[in-house]
Amino acid sequence: MPEASSPTRKRIVDAATKLFYAEGIGRVSVDAIAEKAGLTKRTLYYHFKSKDDLIAAYLDARDQPNLKQMAGWFDAAEGGADRKVEAIFTNLARVARHPKWKGCGFLRTAAELASMPGHPAVKAGSRHKTNFEKWLAAELSARGVTAPHMLAREIVLLMDGAFSSMLIHHNPDYIGAAGHAAATLVRARSQNKD
Amino acid sequence: MPEASSPTRKRIVDAATKLFYAEGIGRVSVDAIAEKAGLTKRTLYYHFKSKDDLIAAYLDARDQPNLKQMAGWFDAAEGGADRKVEAIFTNLARVARHPKWKGCGFLRTAAELASMPGHPAVKAGSRHKTNFEKWLAAELSARGVTAPHMLAREIVLLMDGAFSSMLIHHNPDYIGAAGHAAATLVRARSQNKD
DNA sequence: TTGAGTATACCGACTAGTGAATATACAAGC
DNA sequence: GCTTGTATATTCACTAGTCGGTATACTCAA
Numbered sequence A, B: 001m002p003e004a005s006s007p008t009r010k011r012i013v014d015a016a017t018k019l020f021y022a023e024g025i026g027r028v029s030v031d032a033i034a035e036k037a038g039l040t041k042r043t044l045y046y047h048f049k050s051k052d053d054l055i056a057a058y059l060d061a062r063d064q065p066n067l068k069q070m071a072g073w074f075d076a077a078e079g080g081a082d083r084k085v086e087a088i089f090t091n092l093a094r095v096a097r098h099p100k101w102k103g104c105g106f107l108r109t110a111a112e113l114a115s116m117p118g119h120p121a122v123k124a125g126s127r128h129k130t131n132f133e134k135w136l137a138a139e140l141s142a143r144g145v146t147a148p149h150m151l152a153r154e155i156v157l158l159m160d161g162a163f164s165s166m167l168i169h170h171n172p173d174y175i176g177a178a179g180h181a182a183a184t185l186v187r188a189r190s191q192n193k194d
Numbered sequence C: 001t002t003g004a005g006t007a008t009a010c011c012g013a014c015t016a017g018t019g020a021a022t023a024t025a026c027a028a029g030c
Numbered sequence D: 001g002c003t004t005g006t007a008t009a010t011t012c013a014c015t016a017g018t019c020g021g022t023a024t025a026c027t028c029a030a
Helices: A007-023 A030-037 A041-047 A051-076 A081-096 A105-112 A120-142 A148-169 A173-188 B007-023 B030-037 B041-047 B051-076 B081-096 B105-112 B120-142 B148-169 B173-188
Strands: none
Touching: A007 A030, A007 A041, A007 A051, A007 A105, A030 A041, A030 A051, A051 A081, A051 A105, A051 A120, A081 A120, A081 A148, A081 A173, A105 A120, A105 A148, A105 B105, A105 B148, A120 A148, A120 B148, A148 A173, A148 B105, A148 B120, A148 B148, A148 B173, A173 B148, B007 B030, B007 B041, B007 B051, B007 B105, B030 B041, B030 B051, B051 B081, B051 B105, B051 B120, B081 B120, B081 B148, B081 B173, B105 B120, B105 B148, B120 B148, B148 B173
């Protein structure tokens, strides 16, 4: 029984992360991941019982770093909640311009595994999106916005729409429009609008 | 050189449509499509020069039927533009409850082909989404809504977000929330709000 | 007789996953 | 201080099957 904190396991997940995000789940072979991690496929299968397990581990490992990234952008922005929310989209549009950007790994994996709704990786993606929505609702609530949960959900919808539109059009304007709409929604529910 | 209007070609595209939508691009083999269409792989390759070409043909064939579906829901709904827009989401939430529903084929294909940005199928998806946005802007404009193009884009973002959220959470509430937000945005830009 | 359309049979490359052997480390018995 | 036992961790070689795509030959209608 391999250890969950094994450094070898981490090396495998790191290699899988790079390849899965860059190429997509279905286009990456277990052999390619093993080679990238600098070990044999048999060792990989010692640490993970299947490719599906490894896909789920890849997304689980992305949950906290991704949330921290969003929270960092939110915290660093000056101004009210509207400006802080819009800052997330502005930063998103910036990184989405990089040629290595390939959309949201959680959404892309869910799209690729649409025919397997109970797949552990889809569940990991659902957990992550829920974590983000809850974090955002708490931040909005702390700033006295009315109906913070409904607002957080609307912002999440705009953000996932922005991810999708950017992926299909390759045009960051869609992310900008989503950020603008999100900021407007926040302002409509804020006090002290002087 | 095969005919573009060949009934054999149509049979192939129909078979590909069912399989690609149900299983995803990468999980469907050319052999499986040929078998479903009731002919051999060699015949398929007589009509399409590659699998990539067939993927693009699949999405191109979905453009008009999809637009007609949306327009049908919009036209059939009673009330103002806000109610008509919300009706699209309500109908979407209804069909999304069906176990055969597997998200938006255009978005799922773009997600699966994220590592090939210039792929003809991604371009076909981009064209379709643009067609929908333009149609919606025209309908909104005809009803005297202010800033119809910006509004149409925001509604498109909410809709693509709804597709994505439904795919990852399997919870139609997200589509309902998107429809509610879209209707609110329309009302905020409508005259005669009595 | 020509050529569009279809069928059989095949190619080399790649796929996820496994069997059997082995290297390494550390503990217990003497 | 040795030796043996055991669990963890790793490798090589392999299976059985699938992949997209093609070479060749056939049918049938104009």
